[in-house]
Amino acid sequence: MSDILLETRDLKMHFPVSKGILQRKVGYVKAVDGVNLQVRRGETLGIVGESGCGKSTLARLMLRLLEPTSGEVLFEGENILNYNQKQMLRLRKDMQIVFQDPFASLNPRMTVGNIIAQPLKTQRAKTNLKRQVQNLLEIVGLNPEHYNRYPHEFSGGQRQRIGIARAIALKPKLIICDEPVSALDVSIQAQVINLLEDLQKEFQLTYIFIAHDLSVVKHISNRVSVMYLGRIVETAECARLYDHPHHPYTNALLSAIPLPDPRLERKRQRIVLKGDLPSPSNPPSGCTFHVRCPRAEEHCRNHIPTLVHHELESHQVSCFFPLVEEQRLENSI
DSSP states (O other): OOSEEEEEEEEEEEEEEEETTTTEEEEEEEEEEEEEEEEETTOEEEEEOOTTSSHHHHHHHHTTSSOOSEEEEEETTEEGGGOOHHHHHHHGGGEEEEOSOTTTTSOTTSOHHHHHHHHHHHTTOOSOHHHHHHHHHHHTTOOGGGGGOOGGGSOHHHHHHHHHHHHHTTOOSEEEEESTTTTSOHHHHHHHHHHHHHHHHHHTOEEEEEOSOHHHHHHHOSEEEEEETTEEEEEEEHHHHHHSOOSHHHHHHHHTSOOSSHHHHHHOOOOOOSSOOOOTTSOOSSSTTTTTOTTOOHHHHHOOOOOEEESEEEEEEOOSSOOOGGGSOOOOO
């Protein structure tokens, strides 16, 4: 059995832009623009980047909730983009998602018991649904007696636990966590992260963990991919990426993480990138980061870099002029 559970190859999602009364196409928003990614069995792959870089769109493409413009999505070696509706229904039990908003992702008209039982009903599970749902509630730290309550009767952290219970109901192989703690209080975030880690060990789950908080990503991830304007610019083992970033964008992101020691925080130099994130409907030519990069040269403006191994086989970077040791900032967290 291959070590790679899920893989994307040159995956693209270009949304058409229309204008006028006749709604003629005048361009495309390149939300995902050629992503090559591999997810190993049993690991947690973190995906980080600024808002609007395409992280959530990528997640939906990998689950085939959106149909990509081009590329491939391979799950256990098979391209799921060729699957028909019946094949996709069978595959859904192996691929689940935990959404960012724990309230909007739950139907307010359904009881918690019906929400969690929905995947089991869809897959026609031949078990005692009520007992199984109550067991799932207990696994995620909720009272089984809450079976008949509605989502509005729970706190944000409890609602996210309900979403997690729904995601693990069919014992999937892969769960995509799309910023699952960003809408929660800090103390609740830690509880949800610890729950996800416990579930991973108990059910041998594989996670793709999307987040803005780099501290959270470092805590839970085995490997991290950094995304910028629809493309992966760096991928490495977690400790390696945080201690030895090669891409200037990764280094800038890490410099924005606050340090817990106020004295070290005051002494540290931060990297402030010039300008705003370019529009994905009109990305810069060549390397899309060159308009904000302090190391950009003429070659960057006219050529597109590809992900290549740098120093280590597991460390890939998409940059013509990657950072060397003395050019990095101390970003220990």
